[in-house]
Amino acid sequence: MDLRSAFDTPTPAVVLAEGAFGGMAGKTANGVVMHSELFEVGAVVDSDQAGRSAADVLDRPEVGDVPVVESMTAALEATPDAEALVIGVAPAGGALPEEWVDDIREAMRAGCDVVSGLHVFLSERDDWVDLADECGVRLFDVRKPPADDDLRVADGRVDDIDADVVLTVGTDCAVGKRTTTFELYRAAQRAGIDAGWVATGQTGIMVGAHRGTVVDRVPADFTAGVVEDNVAAVGADHDLVFVEGQGALTHRAYSGVTLALLHGAWPDAVVLVDDPDREGRTHFDRFPIRGVDVERDLVEGLSEAQVAALSTWGDPATEGEQHGLPTANVYHDDGPEALLDAVMEAL
Amino acid sequence: MDLRSAFDTPTPAVVLAEGAFGGMAGKTANGVVMHSELFEVGAVVDSDQAGRSAADVLDRPEVGDVPVVESMTAALEATPDAEALVIGVAPAGGALPEEWVDDIREAMRAGCDVVSGLHVFLSERDDWVDLADECGVRLFDVRKPPADDDLRVADGRVDDIDADVVLTVGTDCAVGKRTTTFELYRAAQRAGIDAGWVATGQTGIMVGAHRGTVVDRVPADFTAGVVEDNVAAVGADHDLVFVEGQGALTHRAYSGVTLALLHGAWPDAVVLVDDPDREGRTHFDRFPIRGVDVERDLVEGLSEAQVAALSTWGDPATEGEQHGLPTANVYHDDGPEALLDAVMEAL
Structure with missing residues (x-):
């Protein structure tokens, strides 16, 4: 259950x-x-x-x-x-x-x-x-992966759902993807939009995502399929589905999971999540942070999604100007609303 | 054992x-x-x-x-x-x-x-x-994944090995990555180069790769780490390490595994593998084949490796001219030697 x-x-x-x-x-x-x-x-x-x-x-x-x-x-x-x-x-x-x-x-x-x-x-x-x-x-x-019989390889069935899909992708781990996803979902609810969300880590599941699987324990061949199943299920019941991302496309330890989420969820829009003050990757000294612009190019090169907005821990005016993206800080008053507006504009 | x-x-x-x-x-x-x-x-x-x-x-x-x-x-x-x-x-x-x-x-x-x-x-x-x-x-x-205690997240230690690393990346599944990897290894042996190779699927392991793990059964968080361990082990004993790739960066079902291999092996050079006559992905009607040029840009955008050569099932002269890459067919006489020459030139 x-x-x-x-x-x-x-x-x-x-x-x-x-x-x-x-x-x-x-x-x-x-x-x-x-x-x-x-x-x-x-x-x-x-x-x-x-x-x-x-x-x-x-x-x-x-x-x-x-x-x-x-x-x-x-x-x-x-x-x-x-x-x-x-x-x-x-x-x-x-x-x-x-x-x-x-x-x-x-x-x-x-x-x-x-x-x-x-x-x-x-x-x-x-x-x-x-x-x-x-x-x-x-x-x-909550960390337990689905039983083997419930796992399958992705086949693109998520493309058939009527709902719009929005995925968060980070410039690093632990940079606010779950929080951004949740705040977007809550802002959509407040705006009267029929939204649901999909968690990919344990916190999101415990917080109450409509569906969720701790994807890092799923055998690699099935990661995209698990996400696809969850997105399709929530998309069947809602008009808008937010999907919690994991890792970063340039993070050599976790990038495979990040790309499996991008290709399994196959979003209509992506929200990048960044902490501009972070100088190195937590626990991974050898892997440099590549930043918003590099991740944006990779997301758009690897999918058909548009990067619609930037969720920043920094000052939204400064960061927005630097990267040429609608930008908000979800910890500020009206930050979630501003981020949601940018997403809805792109859909 | x-x-x-x-x-x-x-x-x-x-x-x-x-x-x-x-x-x-x-x-x-x-x-x-x-x-x-x-x-x-x-x-x-x-x-x-x-x-x-x-x-x-x-x-x-x-x-x-x-x-x-x-x-x-x-x-x-x-x-x-x-x-x-x-x-x-x-x-x-x-x-x-x-x-x-x-x-x-x-x-x-x-x-x-x-x-x-x-x-x-x-x-x-x-x-x-x-x-x-x-x-x-x-x-x-052979398909059995390593025990949980033998799994770890990648940390970049592969960057310390002295050996050069060459990874194959495909434009699709079942397009000749294992064969290309093996033929490069054998050509290197014939040329007197101290080479070894790493398998990522069961056939490569049974054929006799120096190390190998069936990566598609490894939990997603550890895929890059498993490959890194295998490359580091073979690189400690040899001057040149060939690594069998899996999938394609644009193949939505398996791309997570492909990227985990690229980031876990962190190659010095990549050999793309393509069948120019293939019109759609086997078993995956919804996912179009994107082709050599798209995969090449993604490989070079996601890593520091140069795409050194193209291994084709088609006519090497035609394909080489079309894509602007040194190109060989390993099923032709001297094909493996020509492919190896292009790789050694790039290292």
């Missing part, structure tokens, strides 16, 4: 983000607290930040009065109606720390479904499945 | 190619019979072609007097010293026909290791493992 069907009304939840809330390693937890349409977060577990509010840690006043607490016990006390635990951080190295095991068990015994972004799949381990049965709760492993 | 280490002297073998020898579905069997440095093929099982010689079926006189026979029993009689069975065709739909099960068992009981290109992995099934133990033979599943 996909997550949006499983949590079809906003569900009271606690978030586990131990040691990571507010930072890069906690980006899934941060996204769920800020944006989820599936979960009403009652508390965040992170002993490093305990005593502060989520709004304060994230510097986002609109998040409201969500406490960050030191333990699962405290989180469950602060959220007596919790029906879900969202694991919004993955331990470095992959193995599950013993304290987390205790925390997850405690939440399950309190009646919480588990929505996990861990690399290890709880639903494939007998001890976790047995405990879930005993507690009457469900286990969702 | 990799296949080249497991079969370090040419090993007498029988090839199972039932219903497919000589055709597209039998391309692995065809390649092994024509090119393998690991196996001396004594007979090919294909009841449709029984009674002919492999040289006749393949229209390649240099293959010599290898009989095509109607049964495994006949193949083993024709090859009394057989030590390996190569399964060079995969059944449509994936399931293993009962007759093939009997054939494989018969070869194992006769003392043959099994080198399998099947989608199902024999080495993961208890009944096959038990029979292999009983018979004292080994099972090699």
